[in-house]
Amino acid sequence: MADTQSALVVDDERDIRELLVVTLTRMGLRVETAATVSAARSQLASHEFDFCLTDMRLPDGSGMDLITHIAATHPGTPVAMITAFGNVEAAVEALKRGAFDFVSKPVDLHILRELVRNALRLRSERETAHAQSPAGRMLGQSPAMQALRQTIDKVARSQAPVYIHGESGSGKELVARTIHQSGPRANGSFVPVNCGAIPAELMESEFFGHRKGSFTGAHADKEGLFQAANGGTLFLDEVAELPLAMQVKLLRAIQEKSVRPVGGQAEQQVDVRILSATHKDLATLVEQGGFRHDLYYRINVIELRVPPLRERSDDLPILCNAILARLAERHGLATPPSLSDDALAALRDYPFPGNIRELENTLERAMTLADGELIHASDLRLPQGAVVAASVPAPEPQAVAAPATTTVSAPMDVAAPSANGDLTGAMEQLERAAIEKALLENRYNKTKTAAALGITFRALRYKLKKLGME
Numbered sequence: 001m002a003d004t005q006s007a008l009v010v011d012d013e014r015d016i017r018e019l020l021v022v023t024l025t026r027m028g029l030r031v032e033t034a035a036t037v038s039a040a041r042s043q044l045a046s047h048e049f050d051f052c053l054t055d056m057r058l059p060d061g062s063g064m065d066l067i068t069h070i071a072a073t074h075p076g077t078p079v080a081m082i083t084a085f086g087n088v089e090a091a092v093e094a095l096k097r098g099a100f101d102f103v104s105k106p107v108d109l110h111i112l113r114e115l116v117r118n119a120l121r122l123r124s125e126r127e128t129a130h131a132q133s134p135a136g137r138m139l140g141q142s143p144a145m146q147a148l149r150q151t152i153d154k155v156a157r158s159q160a161p162v163y164i165h166g167e168s169g170s171g172k173e174l175v176a177r178t179i180h181q182s183g184p185r186a187n188g189s190f191v192p193v194n195c196g197a198i199p200a201e202l203m204e205s206e207f208f209g210h211r212k213g214s215f216t217g218a219h220a221d222k223e224g225l226f227q228a229a230n231g232g233t234l235f236l237d238e239v240a241e242l243p244l245a246m247q248v249k250l251l252r253a254i255q256e257k258s259v260r261p262v263g264g265q266a267e268q269q270v271d272v273r274i275l276s277a278t279h280k281d282l283a284t285l286v287e288q289g290g291f292r293h294d295l296y297y298r299i300n301v302i303e304l305r306v307p308p309l310r311e312r313s314d315d316l317p318i319l320c321n322a323i324l325a326r327l328a329e330r331h332g333l334a335t336p337p338s339l340s341d342d343a344l345a346a347l348r349d350y351p352f353p354g355n356i357r358e359l360e361n362t363l364e365r366a367m368t369l370a371d372g373e374l375i376h377a378s379d380l381r382l383p384q385g386a387v388v389a390a391s392v393p394a395p396e397p398q399a400v401a402a403p404a405t406t407t408v409s410a411p412m413d414v415a416a417p418s419a420n421g422d423l424t425g426a427m428e429q430l431e432r433a434a435i436e437k438a439l440l441e442n443r444y445n446k447t448k449t450a451a452a453l454g455i456t457f458r459a460l461r462y463k464l465k466k467l468g469m470e
């Protein structure tokens with residue numbers, strides 16, 4: 001969106017149009033005008049306006065129809081109606097059709113200014129709400145992303161299980177959240193579970209809950225993930241990591257739509273939509289006997305592929321801008337840094353095995369290393385010697401094993417940092433570098449990274465949070 005906010009004024013009387021243009025321009029808005037409904041519609045088709053003000057009687061139709069049109073096609077744009085003095089019915093009708101307010105003729109400029117300020121506030125609230133929703137957070141206009149969005153819209157309406165596959169950090173969880181939020185279960189809970197992070201002996205109790213006293217440590221009744229997701233969605237992340245014994249129990253729960261807590265006698269009905277994801281090639285795992293084929297067919301009714309970042313490098317500018325703006329806000333910077341042309345070119349050339357999560361980490365590090373507000377290629381510290389997988393066709397099916405020739409070096413050497421009297425800071429620097437290296441080597445798969453570092457998944461999550469690396 002351009003920095004200057006814009007307004008569309010629709011009125012066939014030239015004098016009124018000019019008065020409105022002068023008033024709104026003085027308020028810092030960029031104003032465009034239309035004298036007819038059809039002219040307004042074509043302006044709306046080519047621009048996204050922050051506010052629209054329309055007269056009721058227009059030569060080729062009614063401002064009411066324009067309000068209906070804007071409410072349907074530009075729901076984020078607040079629209080107000082200018083009505084004849086005392087015409088209460090028209091004002092009420094305009095509000096019913098979706099106008100946020102009205103102003104009567106002759107237009108009182110104080111009232112008009114207040115109305116415009118309210119409209120712009122409303123606009124920014126709507127934008128924030130949209131940006132915070134998962135669908136709003138899923139950025140990218142590349143053909144691959146547009147196709148993905150269309151599929152998400154379709155599958156969101158159905159209740160069928162969806163199996164999402166894609167490389168680490170490519171956005172599988174964000175896709176799952178978007179499916180949940182865009183469907184009829186949006187008011188229910190979205191419960192994500194990393195199947196690789198639950199110790200095998202606790203799995204049954206985690207999924208189905210337990211009764212007090214059913215095992216040592218079961219001090220009270222506890223509900224499981226299925227019960228927590230009742231009426232909503234259970235997202236089985238890293239589903240390939242489920243032990244075979246648990247796969248049988250899970251299949252039963254999904255088929256019967258009921259679960260029995262550990263130590264409990266009675267079955268409990270649960271109404272849960274199952275979404276699952278993995279970066280592994282599940283079909284091959286089934287062939288090799290590592291994953292039950294009956295569970296595979298159950299969870300894989302609809303299959304959805306999230307493209308790796310290197311297949312949508314046209315999305316890089318939009319992604320980088322959004323990530324840098326978010327980082328700037330988090331660090332309290334007034335203006336987000338921008339990327340130099342050489343930095344953007346370097347990002348386009350890099351294969352990003354860790355996808356968008358790796359891009360986020362790369363930009364965060366670059367922001368700290370950059371001298372001024374411009375990030376250069378050298379600030380990115382992209383791993384040297386990474387054989388560009390971008391030139392290799394995307395692995396099919398979703399195998400993500402690195403090509404044999406890929407060598408990835410640490411983003412920074414894990415060398416002893418100079419303590420400068422600050423031992424905690426030095427330790428944190430060391431920890432951060434070790435974690436970054438392990439993340440990169442394990443293609444941003446947190447389960448594997450934790451194993452490589454010799455710590456639990458929970459400990460890794462704690463450290464990532466503590467070090468602000470999430």
Ligand SMILES: Nc1ncnc2c1ncn2[C@@H]1O[C@H](COP(=O)(O)OP(=O)(O)OP(=O)(O)O)[C@@H](O)[C@H]1O
Binds near residue numbers: 139170
């Ligand atoms: N299209 C997108 N636009 C903006 N941000 C995105 C997009 N896709 C993913 N992200 C961001 O990238 C990061 C990784 O996404 P996510 O956790 O959904 O990936 P994942 O494939 O589930 O990762 P993993 O394989 O490690 O479980 C998150 O911070 C997410 O918000």
